[in-house]
Amino acid sequence: QVQLQESGPRLVKPSGTLSLTCAVSGGSISIHDWWSWVRQPPGKGLEWIGEIFHSGSTNYNPSLKSRVTISIDKSTKQFSLNLNSLTAADTAVYYCARIPLSSGWYLDNWGQGTLVTVSS
Amino acid sequence: EIVLTQSPGTLSLSPGERATLSCRASQSVSSNYLAWYQQKPGQAPRVLIYGASRRATGISDRFSGSGSGTDFTLTISRLEPEDFAVYYCQHYGSSPPLFTFGPGTKVDI
Numbered sequence: 001q002v003q004l005q006e007s008g009p010r011l012v013k014p015s016g017t018l019s020l021t022c023a024v025s026g027g028s029i030s031i032h033d034w035w036s037w038v039r040q041p042p043g044k045g046l047e048w049i050g051e052i053f054h055s056g057s058t059n060y061n062p063s064l065k066s067r068v069t070i071s072i073d074k075s076t077k078q079f080s081l082n083l084n085s086l087t088a089a090d091t092a093v094y095y096c097a098r099i100p101l102s103s104g105w106y107l108d109n110w111g112q113g114t115l116v117t118v119s120s
Numbered sequence: 121e122i123v124l125t126q127s128p129g130t131l132s133l134s135p136g137e138r139a140t141l142s143c144r145a146s147q148s149v150s151s152n153y154l155a156w157y158q159q160k161p162g163q164a165p166r167v168l169i170y171g172a173s174r175r176a177t178g179i180s181d182r183f184s185g186s187g188s189g190t191d192f193t194l195t196i197s198r199l200e201p202e203d204f205a206v207y208y209c210q211h212y213g214s215s216p217p218l219f220t221f222g223p224g225t226k227v228d229i
Binding site for chain 1: 121163170171208212217220223
């Protein structure tokens with residue numbers, strides 16, 4: 001069973017950059033799967049941020065594309081999220097998740113999530 | 121861009137009752153790219169159904185998915201206390217690549 005764990009600062013300043021890392025354990029990061037970030041503002045619904053393949057290919061939500069970078073480090077079995085030009089609207093629980101491409105385009109394994117607050 | 125609408129917003133039921141949750145897409149979508157998730161307070165979402173009707177690993181057969189085109193349904197045959205949660209539908213579009221979630225249906229007592 002693949003397990004994912006997010007890590008990174010919980011408090012970031014407006015106009016700054018959010019940087020989170022997702023560690024993958026219990027499986028390979030370099031087979032058929034895509035790896036994704038999803039966020040959820042407090043009390044609200046889910047918003048997909050983007051995805052990355054082990055080759056480094058990425059897709060981003062058009063609404064965030066100008067501010068987002070997702071990268072992958074196969075040697076450490078981690079993938080990362082950078083989101084810049086932060087505002088209070090970026091305050092959310094950020095989840096990393098796996099897309100099991102061998103069976104479909106959905107998110108089958110999720111990290112526990114980490115709340116990131118944008119505030120001065 | 122596909123927009124997903126879920127109804128009702130809140131469903132108030134009792135244990136043992138049947139729950140029927142609706143997800144409607146703004147245009148016809150492939151069933152292969154439609155999934156349902158359950159989320160409990162303080163927890164990450166958990167996939168229940170993918171490909172519109174395939175149960176994910178370890179999911180009780182009380183959960184079933186159906187539908188095609190623009191209308192999809194998640195049915196919980198007999199509600200257990202642990203089923204009271206928020207349920208989201210999700211679609212994946214390939215041009216451009218984009219995951220879209222519905223706003224959710226809360227199932228409460």
